[in-house]
Amino acid sequence: xxAYIETTIQVGVMVVIMSVxxxxxxxxxxxxxxxxxxxxxxxxxxxxxxxxxxxVSFQTYADVGSVDEVKGITGMAHxxxxxxxxxxxxxxxxxxxxxxKALTEVDVAFLNLKKELRQGSDPDRLAELEKLYFKxxxxxxxxxIHDEFEEALVRAGGVGLNASTAPDATRxxxxxxxxxxxxxxxxxxxRFLNPVLREFYKEKNVVMxxxxxxxxxxxxxxxxxxxxxxxxxxHPYGEPVVGHMSDIETMTRREAEEFFTKYYSPANLTIAIxxxxxxxxxxxxxxxxxxxxxxxxxxxxVETVEPPQMGERSVVIKTSAQPSVLIGYHKPSIHHPxxxxxDAISDVLGVGRMSRLYRSLVVNKKIATRASAFHGxxxxxxxxxxxxxxxxxxxxxxxxxIEAIDVEIERLKTELVSNVELERAKTRSRAxxxxxxxxxxxxARQLTFYEVVTGDWRNLFRQLDALDQVTPQDIQRVAQExxxxxxxxxxxxxxxKPKG
Amino acid sequence: MKLKVFAQMQWVxxxxxxxxxxxxxxxxxxxxxxxxxxxxxxxxxVDQVTLSNGMQLxxxxxxxxxxxxxSARIRVGSMYEPANKIGLAAITGSVMRSGxxxxxxxxxxxxxxxxxxxxxxxxxxxxxxxxSMSVLSKDLNVGLSIxxxxxxxxxxxxEKIELAKLQWRSAIARRNDRANGIAGREFxxxxxxxxxxxxxxxxxATLDNIVRDDLVDLHARFFHPNNTMLAIWGDxxxxxxxxxxxxxxxxxxxxxxxSIPIPEVHYxxxxxxxxxxMEGVNQTHIYMGHIGGLRNDPDYFALSLMNRILxxxxxxxxxxxxxxxxxxxxxxxxxxxxxxxxxxxxxxGCQTHAKSTLQAIQSMKTEVTxxxxxxxxxxxxxxxxxxxxxxxxxxxxxxxxxxNRLMTYSYYGYPLDFLQKIKEGIEKxxxxxxxxxxxxxxxxxxxxxxxxxxSQDFRDALATLGDVNEIDIAIPSTASSP
Numbered sequence: 001x002x003a004y005i006e007t008t009i010q011v012g013v014m015v016v017i018m019s020v021x022x023x024x025x026x027x028x029x030x031x032x033x034x035x036x037x038x039x040x041x042x043x044x045x046x047x048x049x050x051x052x053x054x055x056v057s058f059q060t061y062a063d064v065g066s067v068d069e070v071k072g073i074t075g076m077a078h079x080x081x082x083x084x085x086x087x088x089x090x091x092x093x094x095x096x097x098x099x100x101k102a103l104t105e106v107d108v109a110f111l112n113l114k115k116e117l118r119q120g121s122d123p124d125r126l127a128e129l130e131k132l133y134f135k136x137x138x139x140x141x142x143x144x145i146h147d148e149f150e151e152a153l154v155r156a157g158g159v160g161l162n163a164s165t166a167p168d169a170t171r172x173x174x175x176x177x178x179x180x181x182x183x184x185x186x187x188x189x190x191r192f193l194n195p196v197l198r199e200f201y202k203e204k205n206v207v208m209x210x211x212x213x214x215x216x217x218x219x220x221x222x223x224x225x226x227x228x229x230x231x232x233x234x235h236p237y238g239e240p241v242v243g244h245m246s247d248i249e250t251m252t253r254r255e256a257e258e259f260f261t262k263y264y265s266p267a268n269l270t271i272a273i274x275x276x277x278x279x280x281x282x283x284x285x286x287x288x289x290x291x292x293x294x295x296x297x298x299x300x301x302v303e304t305v306e307p308p309q310m311g312e313r314s315v316v317i318k319t320s321a322q323p324s325v326l327i328g329y330h331k332p333s334i335h336h337p338x339x340x341x342x343d344a345i346s347d348v349l350g351v352g353r354m355s356r357l358y359r360s361l362v363v364n365k366k367i368a369t370r371a372s373a374f375h376g377x378x379x380x381x382x383x384x385x386x387x388x389x390x391x392x393x394x395x396x397x398x399x400x401x402i403e404a405i406d407v408e409i410e411r412l413k414t415e416l417v418s419n420v421e422l423e424r425a426k427t428r429s430r431a432x433x434x435x436x437x438x439x440x441x442x443x444a445r446q447l448t449f450y451e452v453v454t455g456d457w458r459n460l461f462r463q464l465d466a467l468d469q470v471t472p473q474d475i476q477r478v479a480q481e482x483x484x485x486x487x488x489x490x491x492x493x494x495x496x497k498p499k500g
Numbered sequence: 501m502k503l504k505v506f507a508q509m510q511w512v513x514x515x516x517x518x519x520x521x522x523x524x525x526x527x528x529x530x531x532x533x534x535x536x537x538x539x540x541x542x543x544x545x546v547d548q549v550t551l552s553n554g555m556q557l558x559x560x561x562x563x564x565x566x567x568x569x570x571s572a573r574i575r576v577g578s579m580y581e582p583a584n585k586i587g588l589a590a591i592t593g594s595v596m597r598s599g600x601x602x603x604x605x606x607x608x609x610x611x612x613x614x615x616x617x618x619x620x621x622x623x624x625x626x627x628x629x630x631x632s633m634s635v636l637s638k639d640l641n642v643g644l645s646i647x648x649x650x651x652x653x654x655x656x657x658x659e660k661i662e663l664a665k666l667q668w669r670s671a672i673a674r675r676n677d678r679a680n681g682i683a684g685r686e687f688x689x690x691x692x693x694x695x696x697x698x699x700x701x702x703x704x705a706t707l708d709n710i711v712r713d714d715l716v717d718l719h720a721r722f723f724h725p726n727n728t729m730l731a732i733w734g735d736x737x738x739x740x741x742x743x744x745x746x747x748x749x750x751x752x753x754x755x756x757x758x759s760i761p762i763p764e765v766h767y768x769x770x771x772x773x774x775x776x777x778m779e780g781v782n783q784t785h786i787y788m789g790h791i792g793g794l795r796n797d798p799d800y801f802a803l804s805l806m807n808r809i810l811x812x813x814x815x816x817x818x819x820x821x822x823x824x825x826x827x828x829x830x831x832x833x834x835x836x837x838x839x840x841x842x843x844x845x846x847x848x849g850c851q852t853h854a855k856s857t858l859q860a861i862q863s864m865k866t867e868v869t870x871x872x873x874x875x876x877x878x879x880x881x882x883x884x885x886x887x888x889x890x891x892x893x894x895x896x897x898x899x900x901x902x903x904n905r906l907m908t909y910s911y912y913g914y915p916l917d918f919l920q921k922i923k924e925g926i927e928k929x930x931x932x933x934x935x936x937x938x939x940x941x942x943x944x945x946x947x948x949x950x951x952x953x954x955s956q957d958f959r960d961a962l963a964t965l966g967d968v969n970e971i972d973i974a975i976p977s978t979a980s981s982p
Contacts, residue, residue, distance in 0.1 A: 052564065053897040054539050085814070090529060147824060150814035152530055155883055157890025161814065177893050179538040186530050205827030212783040213830050213851050219677055319780055321677040322670075353610040366663060369670045394670040394981070424614055431617030431636060438565055439898070
């Protein structure tokens with residue numbers, strides 16, 4: 001076990017956070033209020049005691065996302081996230097030994113069916129194999145206790161039970177009444193110790209519906225998918241998180257288990273617990289439950305580097321939907337010293353009613369109903385895109401909006417940003433940090449993100465100091481360096497009247 | 501022989517070791533865990549004050565963060581706007597804020613607030629107007645004076661009215677882009693009627709009819725202190741705060757407020773089958789149901805538990821059957837919804853691959869029918885009840901929630917301890933109660949069914965259920981918006 005810091009909490013945590021915001025010197029004070037420990041197997045815990053209400057929020061941050069997939073199994077990180085709700089050897093099964101055999105039969109039936117579908121010759125044979133496949137599923141389902149994992153948490157008063165998959169990360173969240181701490185310890189550790197990927201093939205159907213819902217039947221969903229595919233030709237940030245339909249269709253339970261074994265090693269998990277808990281109890285329960293997970297190697301990061309873009313790329317989707325624009329410029333990852341300058345640029349351009357894009361496109365030119373600028377998209381760990389998203393107002397075109405964005409980019413390159421604007425960005429960052437920390441869940445989310453992605457949760461606070469150092473000259477330099485047309489990708493939806 | 505003994509020994513040792521390992525390492529099954537009592541919830545007392553001008557205040561101190569937040573409710577709503585001016589309330593709500601006041605332009609307000617990372621927003625919904633403010637506590641005076649000015653003296657400049665109309669026209673132009681939005685909007689019209697205040701929506705023509713005087717008039721009729729409630733929570737002293745608010749709103753005088761009855765709903769149960777064709781999609785969005793109920797219905801508690809069993813969350817019958825068992829949908833939902841003043845809707849729905857449209861409809865209908873034919877199991881009832889009671893503490897984990905809930909109950913004339921009454925009610929519900937209310941309120945054979953998607957792929961299948969009606973959702977154009 002690595003060193004952990006332990007002190008009694010005498011003042012409310014939030015009071016300390018406030019003093020951190022007031023002066024960075026008090027970071028060391030906050031340091032004492034956040035407890036950290038790492039189990040022998042490498043699993044790291046960050047604990048904040050907050051005793052205002054008898055509730056506690058949990059955040060399990062798995063340092064794996066769609067970026068870790070390879071061609072052919074896109075969507076796997078997300079499918080596994082769904083499977084992590086299906087229980088384990090002891091949760092969700094009436095008789096695991098028999099169930100395991102039955103699940104293997106389902107795998108075999110699926111492979112046979114897949115093979116026949118690929119050959120696609122004999123309809124009778126196909127129907128027969130399909131029948132066998134459904135029969136095998138039915139047989140396996142006899143040994144299951146359906147949805148037992150969810151039920152156990154919901155019965156205990158769990159709220160906000162959910163999970164999400166992003167290019168960089170998979171997060172599992174729930175909040176519970178604080179007397180149910182041990183229940184969470186047991187279920188969450190069991191989930192990553194002995195997962196059983198039951199109902200795998202049915203859940204893939206659910207995921208296919210999710211893909212249809214979010215991407216295929218959503219004009220903006222389509223736009224984002226095309227945009228990323230175009231902006232990245234080598235790095236997996238170009239792949240959709242939900243995966244390609246044919247990959248979801250053909251992936252197997254074995255592939256999912258291999259993915260789990262490789263990426264869900266305890267050293268690749270970080271857990272934050274914020275709320276009405278006591279460090280000593282948390283530590284001993286964590287040791288007892290999560291200590292059971294055998295250590296495995298931490299997986300390697302993605303090594304593919306996106307080569308420099310050699311010229312502007314663009315794609316036009318023609319559909320009956322109304323126009324929409326995405327514009328992206330390649331930029332370095334969160335680890336680069338210029339990241340904080342991009343933070344300032346995002347704020348000046350895109351946040352609030354005084355932001356340049358809102359003033360220019362929405363209020364003055366009236367050519368857009370929404371105009372925003374953001375980064376950290378599609379992720380933060382690897383070089384990402386500084387992205388502009390614009391929704392033209394009725395009667396106005398994508399082209400007008402693209403030109404108006406160009407004007408704003410040109411202004412950044414040729415004129416220094418005013419001190420008032422920069423000051424506003426700095427003030428807002430401090431205030432939004434306070435607001436984000438007002439919930440247990442928000443704090444748990446921020447701590448795990450900064451710990452895993454930047455290597456230290458303290459960077460949550462340090463970034464404010466870094467932002468304070470940003471000058472108008474920095475913004476001009478960064479705009480000139482990165483907002484160049486050869487590095488640009490533009491994706492638009494152009495309205496096409498339906499036929500007839 | 502020696503070798504064999506050794507082998508046996510090894511086997512025995514393995515068993516022993518395994519046994520030790522197991523007894524030390526293996527944890528209890530989760531059902532065997534014992535939990536400590538949850539410590540008592542300290543429910544803070546909300547200060548309630550009525551100012552001399554009739555404005556009602558709900559105040560709750562919360563010194564954890566240097567923030568002060570406020571939310572207001574004004575008795576106004578789009579249900580009071582004339583049918584030829586739908587959109588008037590929404591535009592009034594947004595231009596109050598964007599247009600500024602007699603003494604400060606909207607742009608000046610933007611700048612003053614953004615400089616201190618504060619926000620003040622206003623809007624008007626179906627049956628209530630709202631305003632909100634969020635400031636760092638040191639900036640209270642700036643935020644509060646802007647909020648008060650906006651509520652009392654909005655200037656409604658033409659330019660901002662036009663901008664708001666352009667935004668809404670753009671929204672109208674986009675409203676048929678996604679099946680999701682179409683299905684929700686058109687289903688409401690099926691249930692309440694297209695002209696009902698609970699379902700109607702703006703068109704280019706109704707926006708064209710709205711002029712500045714209408715906004716001025718709507719504000720003058722409804723925005724009075726005796727028609728307004730404020731909830732404030734955060735880092736302040738409650739008695740000083742009510743004095744401060746009294747003083748800031750001292751020029752806002754009590755006025756007669758219109759007493760307009762809540763529009764009634766007359767619903768006739770019937771089965772209808774409706775499709776809305778969409779091109780370029782491969783998924784169907786389904787809604788089906790009929791009229792719902794009111795929250796002050798004595799059966800609300802039984803209906804709430806029925807909802808949990810039928811359609812809310814991972815453990816519901818719909819989720820288990822339609823999503824987990826059949827893999828038909830990602831999102832599946834259902835609820836007998838109850839509003840405070842007008843009947844809500846009963847609906848079940850999901851989105852599914854076009855080819856499974858009929859299967860999904862039938863599966864959902866089966867779940868509704870089952871509720872009306874046999875009692876839910878004791879296990880289902882206990883799961884629903886326990887999860888409600890165990891999660892009850894989350895009703896008190898933020899001060900904003902506590903004070904806003906009180907204001908909401910008060911706004912709609914509900915008892916202030918309504919949440920406690922819900923809890924007591926839920927503790928008493930039996931399996932027989934749920935069957936009784938399901939029989940009384942649900943009618944699986946007389947649901948209105950709406951399917952939005954590639955209708956060529958499912959229209960024939962739906963025709964097996966009855967006559968299929970196609971709904972035209974073309975957006976009516978006007979001279980000004982061709």
